[in-house]
Amino acid sequence: MISLKESLEIIEKYELPIVKTFASLDFNELKKAFAKFEKPAVLKIYSPDIAHKTEIGCLVSGIYTLSQLRKAYKSILGNTFSFNPNARIEAFLLQETAHGIEIIVGAKRDTTFGNIILFGLGGIYTEVFEDVSIRVLPVDENQIDSMIKQVKSFRILSGYRGKKFNLNALKNLLFKVSTLFEREEIREIDLNPVFLNEKEARIVDWKFYR
Amino acid sequence: MEKFFYPKNVAVIGASHEERKIGHVIFKNLLEKFKGKVYPVNPKTEPILGQKVYPSVLDIEEEIDLAIIAVNASIVPKVLEECGKKGIKNVVIISSGFSETGSLEGKKAEEKIKEIARAYGIRIIGPNTIGIFNSENGLDATFFLEKDVKKPKEGCISFFTQSGTIGILTLDILAKENIGIAKLVSYGNALDVNEADLIEYFSTDEKTKVIAGFIESVRNGRKFLEVLRKNKKSIVLLKGGKTSFGARATSSHTASLAGDYKVYSNVLKQFNVIEAETWEDLIDYLKILSTGKIAKGKRLVIITNAGGFGVLASDYAFRLGLELPEPSEKLKEEMKKYLPLYASVRNPIDITADADIERYEKILRILDESEEFDMLLIVVLIQTPMLDERIVDVLKEIKKPFAVCMSGSKAEEIRKNLRLFLPIYESPERAVKALKIISELKA
Numbered sequence: 105m106i107s108l109k110e111s112l113e114i115i116e117k118y119e120l121p122i123v124k125t126f127a128s129l130d131f132n133e134l135k136k137a138f139a140k141f142e143k144p145a146v147l148k149i150y151s152p153d154i155a156h157k158t159e160i161g162c163l164v165s166g167i168y169t170l171s172q173l174r175k176a177y178k179s180i181l182g183n184t185f186s187f188n189p190n191a192r193i194e195a196f197l198l199q200e201t202a203h204g205i206e207i208i209v210g211a212k213r214d215t216t217f218g219n220i221i222l223f224g225l226g227g228i229y230t231e232v233f234e235d236v237s238i239r240v241l242p243v244d245e246n247q248i249d250s251m252i253k254q255v256k257s258f259r260i261l262s263g264y265r266g267k268k269f270n271l272n273a274l275k276n277l278l279f280k281v282s283t284l285f286e287r288e289e290i291r292e293i294d295l296n297p298v299f300l301n302e303k304e305a306r307i308v309d310w311k312f313y314r
Numbered sequence: 315m316e317k318f319f320y321p322k323n324v325a326v327i328g329a330s331h332e333e334r335k336i337g338h339v340i341f342k343n344l345l346e347k348f349k350g351k352v353y354p355v356n357p358k359t360e361p362i363l364g365q366k367v368y369p370s371v372l373d374i375e376e377e378i379d380l381a382i383i384a385v386n387a388s389i390v391p392k393v394l395e396e397c398g399k400k401g402i403k404n405v406v407i408i409s410s411g412f413s414e415t416g417s418l419e420g421k422k423a424e425e426k427i428k429e430i431a432r433a434y435g436i437r438i439i440g441p442n443t444i445g446i447f448n449s450e451n452g453l454d455a456t457f458f459l460e461k462d463v464k465k466p467k468e469g470c471i472s473f474f475t476q477s478g479t480i481g482i483l484t485l486d487i488l489a490k491e492n493i494g495i496a497k498l499v500s501y502g503n504a505l506d507v508n509e510a511d512l513i514e515y516f517s518t519d520e521k522t523k524v525i526a527g528f529i530e531s532v533r534n535g536r537k538f539l540e541v542l543r544k545n546k547k548s549i550v551l552l553k554g555g556k557t558s559f560g561a562r563a564t565s566s567h568t569a570s571l572a573g574d575y576k577v578y579s580n581v582l583k584q585f586n587v588i589e590a591e592t593w594e595d596l597i598d599y600l601k602i603l604s605t606g607k608i609a610k611g612k613r614l615v616i617i618t619n620a621g622g623f624g625v626l627a628s629d630y631a632f633r634l635g636l637e638l639p640e641p642s643e644k645l646k647e648e649m650k651k652y653l654p655l656y657a658s659v660r661n662p663i664d665i666t667a668d669a670d671i672e673r674y675e676k677i678l679r680i681l682d683e684s685e686e687f688d689m690l691l692i693v694v695l696i697q698t699p700m701l702d703e704r705i706v707d708v709l710k711e712i713k714k715p716f717a718v719c720m721s722g723s724k725a726e727e728i729r730k731n732l733r734l735f736l737p738i739y740e741s742p743e744r745a746v747k748a749l750k751i752i753s754e755l756k757a
Contacts, residue, residue, distance in 0.1 A: 214535070214577050215535075216531075216532050216535035216574075216577070216578075217532075217535040217536075217538075217539060217577060217581055218535060218536060218539075220577060220580075234576070236576070237580060238576060238577055238580035238581075239580065239584050240539060240581055240584060247584060250583075250584075251580075251584075254580075254583065
């Protein structure tokens with residue numbers, strides 16, 4: 105997994121839409137940033153040694169007040185080291201809460217066919233139903249369009265029960281990820297989850313592997 | 315590649331004197347059917363089937379276009395070397411006992427063959443194959459006799475397969491179903507010629523309209539994608555090895571979700587390749603594809619003399635996303651002229667159980683000529699006393715893409731005696747599924 109600094113450079117270079125994020129190890133700085141964040145906020149760890157943050161209490165959501173922030177900071181720190189005493193902590197990430205439906209976007213180098221990108225709806229749709237679509241790069245607009253429509257859960261995205269999602273934002277994201285993946289020396293990308301709503305797509309968690 | 319399928323002559327190395335040996339059968343098949351000279355090669359030079367036997371290819375005076383090697387694996391390097399010296403550029407190695415055994419010796423033996431082939435510039439199909447087949451010139455270099463395996467007549471499908479079993483059953487079943495074939499290649503271990511080479515060749519071969527195959531793995535992913543990108547013909551593939559055993563350590567969601575088969579299946583979609591999910595689907599698809607017809611859209615009309623099958627067909631068509639538009643008033647009026655009052659002229663068109671051949675003919679002609687539909691599904695309950703085998707003469711005149719659903723013992727009897735090919739299916743669902751395939755092809 106590449107460092108937080110490097111990952112943020114890539115995110116900026118390709119204008120990947122991440123949710124509003126402030127990164128620091130220092131609680132006082134986090135506190136200052138918190139004042140300007142929309143509530144509730146989320147606090148979590150960025151560590152190459154911790155893959156599933158939620159399960160071990162390394163992610164706290166629903167933070168409205170300073171005292172909640174302080175409590176979250178302490179418990180995350182404690183949980184991190186009780187999970188792995190040697191865990192490297194790069195930073196705490198303070199984020200605004202993203203809204204919408206969870207999706208997953210990824211890329212990897214397939215041993216047979218080369219560069220591929222992957223898309224699916226998050227949660228049970230990918231984990232239980234493995235309902236994902238894949239394309240070999242390079243892709244054009246039509247292929248991105250067809251890969252979105254190919255998943256069985258597309259009906260949900262297309263306006264099930266009156267809920268609307270900005271599919272153009274999703275297409276843009278897939279296009280940016282495929283461009284990035286062809287240009288950078290990265291062997292795998294995992295954007296999971298990304299939240300898609302009526303207005304925009306927002307990446308909440310990202311992992312880049314070299 | 316051309317000379318694999320259109321050699322002017324063939325040498326069979328390992329042509330045997332013993333009737334049941336592979337080398338004997340291949341030689342016999344070629345001798346009886348191939349339109350060109352066939353040379354048996356064997357150190358024991360007593361004649362085989364009355365033909366002069368050569369101890370080595372080097373003893374043949376003429377230039378040789380194609381050699382079929384059917385000797386023990388241990389002798390393959392020696393005879394291949396002789397092929398090289400003789401200047402033979404195309405060789406099919408039938409022999410097994412190479413990398414497919416999983417042994418180190420097998421792998422080494424294959425490496426050795428590769429070296430010799432490279433040194434002499436020989437192209438190789440195999441090893442470990444059941445051979446190759448070209449219906450056009452009688453090039454039947456397979457080790458199965460006509461009495462055991464029926465061979466298809468000429469047609470527009472070319473088939474490649476990694477598995478020999480699938481190769482031989484494809485020949486036999488296509489022949490049984492009266493489906494023609496252009497060429498078939500069993501390419502075994504793909505030491506040299508692989509699936510990408512074969513798709514590339516078939517995509518330029520004039521006799522091939524439909525490319526079909528069975529693959530387990532793709533040897534050269536990049537070339538495979540490159541030829542798929544260029545290809546303009548219909549391709550249908552059946553993939554073996556869809557499940558993977560053993561958990562692999564994966565670092566991310568993407569890696570675990572993008573498993574090998576998932577990637578294959580998506581790649582096939584991306585490049586407009588039809589994926590047959592099962593062997594049965596593959597044969598069903600080949601049946602309709604062999605007609606060479608492509609539906610311009612998804613508008614299906616169902617004609618039936620049997621209510622139940624009409625309903626099942628419409629249900630399944632709807633589920634698969636085909637359209638079943640209601641005929642225009644004008645078209646309805648036209649059909650009503652030939653139908654009893656109680657018949658239904660919506661879609662499905664129920665021409666009722668007392669329909670005779672003439673009624674089928676009249677209604678089918680109207681629908682075939684109509685601009686309102688892209689394809690026809692004709693359900694024939696052949697068991698009614700009004701119908702008999704002459705229905706075939708009506709069905710064969712249809713110009714639009716179509717499939718027929720006709721089943722039961724009387725249907726089987728008719729199919730057996732059929733001289734021509736008709737896409738007949740035993741269930742309405744299978745017929746609908748096949749029609750869906752040709753509605754998705756690009757023209």
